[in-house]
Amino acid sequence: MSAATSPTERRVSARIGAISESATLAVDAKAKALKAAGRPVIGFGAGEPDFPTPDYIVEAAAAACHDPKYHRYTPAGGLPELKKAIADKTLRDSGYEVDPSQILVTNGGKQAIYEAFAAILDPGDEVIVPAPYWTTYPESIRLAGGVPVEVVADETTGYRVSVEQLEAARTEKTKVVLFVSPSNPTGSVYTEAETEAIGRWAVEHGLWVLTDEIYEHLVYGDAVSVSLPALLPELRDKCIVVNGVAKTYAMTGWRVGWIVGPKDVIKAATNLQSHATSNVANVSQVAALAAVSGDLDAVAEMRKAFDRRRQTMVRMLSEIDGVICPTPEGAFYAYPSVKGLLGKEIRGKRPQSSVELAELILEEAEVAVVPGEAFGTPGYLRLSYALGDEDLVEGVSRIQKLLAEARD
Structure with missing residues (x-):
């Protein structure tokens, strides 16, 4: 919409129209929609514990x-x-x-x-x-x-x-x-x-x-x-x-x-x-x-599980050529650099950005991750480890298998 558009013609205010959709919620919604359609998608997008409220x-x-x-x-x-x-x-x-x-x-x-x-x-x-x-x-x-x-x-x-x-x-x-x-x-x-x-x-x-x-x-x-x-x-x-x-x-x-x-x-x-x-x-x-x-007993149990998953995820991501994954010290996210994979051929495509790489991972591996562009730093992916151990291992294994095909 051009700046010359008059107030009477503008359907959505410029202030609200400039707001971007929450990228993390969008990725989570897409993953859930694909699962509902029968695809075995594993989602690393949402930042929420997989445990029930105590x-x-x-x-x-x-x-x-x-x-x-x-x-x-x-x-x-x-x-x-x-x-x-x-x-x-x-x-x-x-x-x-x-x-x-x-x-x-x-x-x-x-x-x-x-x-x-x-x-x-x-x-x-x-x-x-x-x-x-x-x-x-x-x-x-x-x-x-x-x-x-x-x-x-x-x-x-x-x-x-x-x-x-x-x-x-x-x-x-x-x-x-x-x-x-x-x-x-x-x-x-x-x-x-x-x-x-x-x-x-x-x-x-x-x-x-x-x-x-x-x-x-x-x-x-x-x-x-x-x-x-x-x-x-x-x-x-x-x-x-x-x-x-x-x-x-x-x-x-x-x-x-x-x-x-x-x-x-x-x-x-x-x-x-x-x-x-x-x-x-x-x-x-x-x-x-x-x-x-109340006390913090419930969070102590969750923290043990998150810690275990954190170590598993970092280890598995670090095994992928072209990925650098610092060990997170808090929260429940890993934020690996995937710059070493950009421009390489993976199943006939050459993703030039982490957005394109995240799309490829979703299409080919049926795993949902959030690209670094959503967080102000292109060239990275965010993966939440607030999901079950089996899904975590299966999801990262799919990513490993896909990205192992990367060629110059």
Whole structure:
């Protein structure tokens, strides 16, 4: 649609029309559609645990369904008892003491991210976004009127950006730096020293930090997830934490996330949510209350399975000529470089991009993966290892067999 199109002729607003479809959800939907059509597709696209939500959480939600007080509107910012429980959980897990008034309960992590950016960005404000990035971050920034500025890291640094890179990207328009550890899509985890250095750089330049801690409990080996505002109290007045129950408690479909931040920002974001959606579904909030109030035994069991699958996937991917697969330290994704395969002939085709390679893998091996273009870094693939062991081995075996045919 040309810029000359008049407002009366434009059917979809330019702001919304510019939004790209979620690549990860699109790949997952295509894989499910092919499976429904009878094809034996194995999907590595979706970022969700394959485990059911723990029984005690489901039972709390079922009980809430029968309680008339949850059949009505509740405060837009969240059930008071849930906000208190999130504050307690934040102190328990992160060592960060906050008041319930610093918390907004949202409809999942995506709404939390958008509302956080919307609350602090004015048109033209720049946000430094380390890449590879999760697909939703730049879209949320643009929707909020901001400008994402990408800083790219690759496999040589474990997909972690340096303070020097961040400083090179900083301008007089920079207002926020995004910090994600553990990372989606790479599984990278910053060390405490690296985390502190980035935090101190942000404090030095008066920048806001939005930190996404959704994968905080999914770390492996010697890796440790460090919460920036707990590590650097001087950052707290300009730090927003996004989190939720989706990954830790296998609750992606329940749609409960939250924002922790300064009271004025939380009040502004709550005002926005009061008009956008009002309160999060009460049954889901009660389920989240049971989750964050309980112990972490369920996530410990999931983490063991993810760790086992992580090692299997990295080993199998690393056996493929032309693939470089760093070992992820957190989350449940591998992010191998496939640059060494681009341009090679595979079953009569020569994929020139990771998009074309992902399409070839789906067509020929019936395996769904997400190309690196979706995460701001062409030449890579993202594979989730949050699926059963047998499917994981079968899926990567199909990829191995297909890519072994690559010829110059």
